[in-house]
Amino acid sequence: MKILVCVTSVPDTTTRITFTDNNTKLNKAGVQFITGPYDDYALARAVELKEQSGATVTVLTVGEVDAEPVIRKCLAIGADDAIRVNADPADAYFVAGQIAAIAKENKYDLILMGRESIDYNGGQVHGIVAEMLGIPSISPVMKLDISGSTARMTREIEGGKEDLEANLPLVLGCQEPIAEWKIPNMRGIMSARTKPLKVVQPTGNDTLTTVASYELPAPRGAVKMIPADQAETLIQLLRTEAKVI
Amino acid sequence: MSVLIFVELDEGKIKKSSQEAIFYGAKVAETMGTSATAVVAGQADQSELAAAGRFGATKVLHAADGKLNEPNGMAYASVVAAAAQQEGASVVVLAKSSLADAMAARLAGKLKAGLAANAIELPDLSDGFQVKTSIYTGKAFAYTNLTADTKILAIKKNTIETEETDATATVEAFSPALNDGDFGLKVTNTEKATGDVLLPEADLVVSAGRGLKGPENWGIVEDLAKALHAATACSKPVSDLDWRPHHEHVGQTGIKVSPNLYIAAGISGAIQHLAGVNSSKVIVVINKDPEAPFFKSADYGIVGDVFDVLPRLTKAVQAL
Numbered sequence: 001m002k003i004l005v006c007v008t009s010v011p012d013t014t015t016r017i018t019f020t021d022n023n024t025k026l027n028k029a030g031v032q033f034i035t036g037p038y039d040d041y042a043l044a045r046a047v048e049l050k051e052q053s054g055a056t057v058t059v060l061t062v063g064e065v066d067a068e069p070v071i072r073k074c075l076a077i078g079a080d081d082a083i084r085v086n087a088d089p090a091d092a093y094f095v096a097g098q099i100a101a102i103a104k105e106n107k108y109d110l111i112l113m114g115r116e117s118i119d120y121n122g123g124q125v126h127g128i129v130a131e132m133l134g135i136p137s138i139s140p141v142m143k144l145d146i147s148g149s150t151a152r153m154t155r156e157i158e159g160g161k162e163d164l165e166a167n168l169p170l171v172l173g174c175q176e177p178i179a180e181w182k183i184p185n186m187r188g189i190m191s192a193r194t195k196p197l198k199v200v201q202p203t204g205n206d207t208l209t210t211v212a213s214y215e216l217p218a219p220r221g222a223v224k225m226i227p228a229d230q231a232e233t234l235i236q237l238l239r240t241e242a243k244v245i
Numbered sequence: 246m247s248v249l250i251f252v253e254l255d256e257g258k259i260k261k262s263s264q265e266a267i268f269y270g271a272k273v274a275e276t277m278g279t280s281a282t283a284v285v286a287g288q289a290d291q292s293e294l295a296a297a298g299r300f301g302a303t304k305v306l307h308a309a310d311g312k313l314n315e316p317n318g319m320a321y322a323s324v325v326a327a328a329a330q331q332e333g334a335s336v337v338v339l340a341k342s343s344l345a346d347a348m349a350a351r352l353a354g355k356l357k358a359g360l361a362a363n364a365i366e367l368p369d370l371s372d373g374f375q376v377k378t379s380i381y382t383g384k385a386f387a388y389t390n391l392t393a394d395t396k397i398l399a400i401k402k403n404t405i406e407t408e409e410t411d412a413t414a415t416v417e418a419f420s421p422a423l424n425d426g427d428f429g430l431k432v433t434n435t436e437k438a439t440g441d442v443l444l445p446e447a448d449l450v451v452s453a454g455r456g457l458k459g460p461e462n463w464g465i466v467e468d469l470a471k472a473l474h475a476a477t478a479c480s481k482p483v484s485d486l487d488w489r490p491h492h493e494h495v496g497q498t499g500i501k502v503s504p505n506l507y508i509a510a511g512i513s514g515a516i517q518h519l520a521g522v523n524s525s526k527v528i529v530v531i532n533k534d535p536e537a538p539f540f541k542s543a544d545y546g547i548v549g550d551v552f553d554v555l556p557r558l559t560k561a562v563q564a565l
């Protein structure tokens with residue numbers, strides 16, 4: 001079985017986001033970049049499937065050279081090889097076009113992604129890729145088992161979950177608890193250095209969105225503290241002052 | 246030319262978030278000098294369909310094929326794509342939900358449409374097509390230009406305040422050819438909480454964290470939620486520990502909510518938690534530690550023990 005895992009390089013979840021150049025660029029100073037947390041779940045499940053049934057796992061990112069540390073980490077966690085499409089990931093449609101082009105060439109049985117990136121939160125790359133390939137997409141997937149060419153999955157729905165079955169090939173957007181996040185060990189880190197990382201040039205340059213400028217949320221006003229022994233007054237304030245109940 | 250709105254029903258009624266989408270879509274249509282058309286897939290009551298008019302839709306396309314009764318993002322995307330073609334629509338609006346998100350992504354691929362995945366305001370059409378979107382899980386906003394011919398706007402809850410009239414929409418049967426490839430998934434089992442307020446739809450949310458000490462103590466959280474007709478939510482460790490089901494987990498790696506009121510009890514306010522809740526209109530924090538970071542992001546705060554404070558709040562609500 002051939003598995004492709006698509007990963008993003010995104011600011012660590014604890015980052016306080018700020019912008020530069022008159023609010024037109026992310027301020028990368030001091031920002032630690034990590035693999036998208038949902039992508040980490042996808043990768044962890046792919047590596048488990050490999051351990052269980054001998055799959056090959058390729059990781060793919062569309063990004064500039066500064067995304068490579070994140071890819072090396074994926075190799076250290078257990079992916080066999082990596083592909084970086086050397087391009088600025090300008091928007092979801094562009095990224096999806098790159099992934100679909102590589103998938104058409106290599107015919108993966110399973111394409112695993114995160115449910116959404118944690119920078120642009122689009123939740124759309126899996127759907128667009130699947131549409132381009134003419135195969136089903138399912139997201140967010142919380143459980144995945146493969147037997148033969150059938151995938152059995154659990155997907156989260158509003159207020160619950162559902163179990164599903166489908167035939168490979170599939171594109172899935174993953175989330176917890178599909179697998180436990182994996183941390184690379186020393187042996188993994190050493191072997192990652194010699195695993196193949198192929199850099200390819202992008203095909204086409206279709207983008208459908210551009211960002212004109214960024215903005216930070218306005219700070220909330222000062223918090224109004226209510227003494228614990230007068231907790232009931234909170235309910236009055238929510239009714240008469242905040243007018244939310 | 247019209248603006249299309251994908252409308253979801255829940256237990257036969259237009260979902261509240263879809264009411265908001267219709268109203269939003271009608272506003273966009275007004276600015277564009279055109280009309281708003283809703284699209285509904287699956288079984289639905291004629292009178293409920295006509296009720297889309299109350300929020301500004303002039304027409305409803307109803308795809309009633311029995312195969313569409315089960316929610317199916319891929320098939321619904323095909324239906325909406327066919328509707329967009331029939332109507333010559335260049336803008337599609339939908340309210341974010343697990344179904345709508347999956348559908349929007351497929352639709353973006355089909356129509357080669359620019360998708361604003363978390364629109365939080367009406368678009369600005371004065372120079373091109375620009376919309377404010379939420380990015381970095383609510384930590385920032387982007388003014389995003391949609392440059393493709395077709396645009397999809399997926400709106401977050403509480404993007405616009407709806408108003409109702411007593412207009413009704415005309416309902417037209419819509420029977421696009423269905424594609425077998427869209428029905429390749431077989432649902433073998435569904436578990437869905439019934440009767441409860443759905444978290445992503447809820448106006449009021451009562452959420453609790455590790456400060457509750459264990460799942461056996463959730464009664465006080467549920468009691469307050471019940472008194473307020475609120476949904477319950479929780480922090481990530483609480484769902485990781487299986488104290489609460491996963492679909493209640495809010496935050497950066499969970500559900501993102503933007504209700505009118507978010508009450509956080511025994512939650513410290515880690516940045517990953519805040520990311521998923523900080524667009525709530527009013528935030529109340531109850532924590533025994535006056536230094537808990539959450540107080541800095543709150544509108545109202547109570548330093549106190551949840552086991553004392555929550556039951557007292559419940560009583561106060563019941564007394565209203």
Ligand SMILES: Cc1cc2nc3c(=O)[nH]c(=O)nc-3n(C[C@H](O)[C@H](O)[C@H](O)COP(=O)(O)OP(=O)(O)OC[C@H]3O[C@@H](n4cnc5c(N)ncnc54)[C@H](O)[C@@H]3O)c2cc1C
Nearest residue numbers: 006061062089091092113114116117120121122123124125
């Ligand atoms: C410096 C910088 C600037 C950027 N500026 C923009 C911008 O202005 N506008 C914009 O839309 N995007 C921008 N991006 C790209 C963004 O990070 C995404 O790669 C892309 O836009 C898709 O975002 P999404 O939220 O729709 O992805 P989603 O659809 O939420 O992602 C779902 C899954 O798709 C996969 N995926 C997403 N992106 C990639 C990728 N690049 N490579 C491999 N797999 C991927 C992952 O598995 C991910 O979990 C920028 C990235 C960087 C590093």
Ligand SMILES: Cc1cc2nc3c(=O)[nH]c(=O)nc-3n(C[C@H](O)[C@H](O)[C@H](O)COP(=O)(O)OP(=O)(O)OC[C@H]3O[C@@H](n4cnc5c(N)ncnc54)[C@H](O)[C@@H]3O)c2cc1C
Nearest residue numbers: 454455456480481496497498511512513515517518533551
């Ligand atoms: C990549 C990543 C993603 C993450 N995503 C999320 C996410 O999506 N959502 C999320 O929630 N977290 C997320 N986290 C975890 C996050 O960092 C915090 O660990 C988590 O939010 C803490 O949960 P908590 O507030 O319930 O528990 P704690 O931090 O343990 O806080 C418990 C609080 O309860 C208070 N308390 C204790 N007893 C009482 C009492 N009797 N009365 C009143 N108050 C009391 C304490 O003072 C404390 O402030 C993520 C972490 C990482 C690394």
